[in-house]
Amino acid sequence: DVKVTQSSRYLVKRTGEKVFLECVQDMDHENMFWYRQDPGLGLRLIYFSYDVKMKEKGDIPEGYSVSREKKERFSLILESASTNQTSMYLCASSRWDRGYGYTFGSGTRLTVV
Amino acid sequence: ELKVEQNPLFLSMQEGKNYTIYCNYSTTSDRLYWYRQDPGKSLESLFVLLSNGAVKQEGRLMASLDTKARLSTLHITAAVHDLSATYFCAVDIGDDKIIFGKGTRLHILP
Numbered sequence: 001d002v003k004v005t006q007s008s009r010y011l012v013k014r015t016g017e018k019v020f021l022e023c024v025q026d027m028d029h030e031n032m033f034w035y036r037q038d039p040g041l042g043l044r045l046i047y048f049s050y051d052v053k054m055k056e057k058g059d060i061p062e063g064y065s066v067s068r069e070k071k072e073r074f075s076l077i078l079e080s081a082s083t084n085q086t087s088m089y090l091c092a093s094s095r096w097d098r099g100y101g102y103t104f105g106s107g108t109r110l111t112v113v
Numbered sequence: 114e115l116k117v118e119q120n121p122l123f124l125s126m127q128e129g130k131n132y133t134i135y136c137n138y139s140t141t142s143d144r145l146y147w148y149r150q151d152p153g154k155s156l157e158s159l160f161v162l163l164s165n166g167a168v169k170q171e172g173r174l175m176a177s178l179d180t181k182a183r184l185s186t187l188h189i190t191a192a193v194h195d196l197s198a199t200y201f202c203a204v205d206i207g208d209d210k211i212i213f214g215k216g217t218r219l220h221i222l223p
Contacts, residue, residue: 031209043201043213050209058210090155098205099163101146104156 003027004105006091012111019078021108023091029103030096032074034058034066036087037107043090049074050096081112115140117204119214127222129191134217136185136202144205145185147176149198150216156201160187189219197221 007022025032033048035058045058047066055066063085067075074093078085088109092102116139126132136145144163148156160169162178162185169176173196175188185202199218203211 040215042215045210048209056209092156094209096209098144098209098211099161101158101161102156102203102211103158104148107155 004091004093004103006089006105006108008108009106010109010111012113013078013081015082015112017078017081017112019081019110019112021076021078021089021091021110023074023076023093023105024072025074025093025103026072027093027095027103028071029093030071031094031098032068033092033094033102034064034074034076035090035092036060037090038087046076081110083112086110086112115206115212117202117212117214119200119202119217121217122215123218123220125220125222126189126192128193131191132189134187134189134200134202134219136187136204136214138183138185138202138204138212140183140204140206141180142183142204142206143180145178146203146205146211147185147187148201148203150201151198159200192221194221194223 004025034046035043049068065077091105094102120135147159160176165180167178173190178185199216201216203213
């Protein structure tokens with residue numbers, strides 16, 4: 001069964017901490033994405049990557065960075081966590097042609113206190 | 114401004130009834146996706162519609178795409194409680210990006 005795996009299901013961090021969210025896919029997909037989902041705001045794209053070491057800003061990149069050193073792994077980094085980054089974070093991957101759409105991970109619910 | 118609008122945003126319906134969720138979008142696109150999300154869970158792919166006139170069916174759900182009208186529909190036939198969830202449409206706008214609608218929260222009453 002093909003999978004997108006996010007390392008943590010729930011995470012609680014303190015304001016100012018550096019936070020790493022990890023995502024690994026086993027489908028040999030070229031594209032990987034990080035979204036956050038908030039009530040009333042839907043899904044918003046933070047960053048995406050279409051190749052190793054490549055990254056593109058999405059709609060809300062401020063306060064975040066990403067790393068893609070290997071094809072299967074895409075990391076989201078919160079350099080200095082703030083309470084307004086409390087959210088559900090969803091990782092997704094797709095083929096280069098998006099022919100089967102996106103496959104999503106199970107999500108990480110991050111709470112910043 | 115790119116918009117993907119779902120209608121309705123919330124739907125409460127009786128088991129056994131039929132209903133349709135609409136997804137309108139404001140940009141040219143020839144592919145669209147439907148996802149389901151259960152509370153506290155991630156998004157599960159339901160349908161991938163890759164061309165004008167595409168129609169896909171799975172069980173009690175049927176999705177269609179009219180690229181000329183910039184409209185997709187998700188039709189529910191004889192609803193059952195297990196279909197209660199939030200349904201998202203997402204429009205492929207190229208450049209490796211898709212834009213999601215706000216979601217339709219479907220509540221099916223026994």
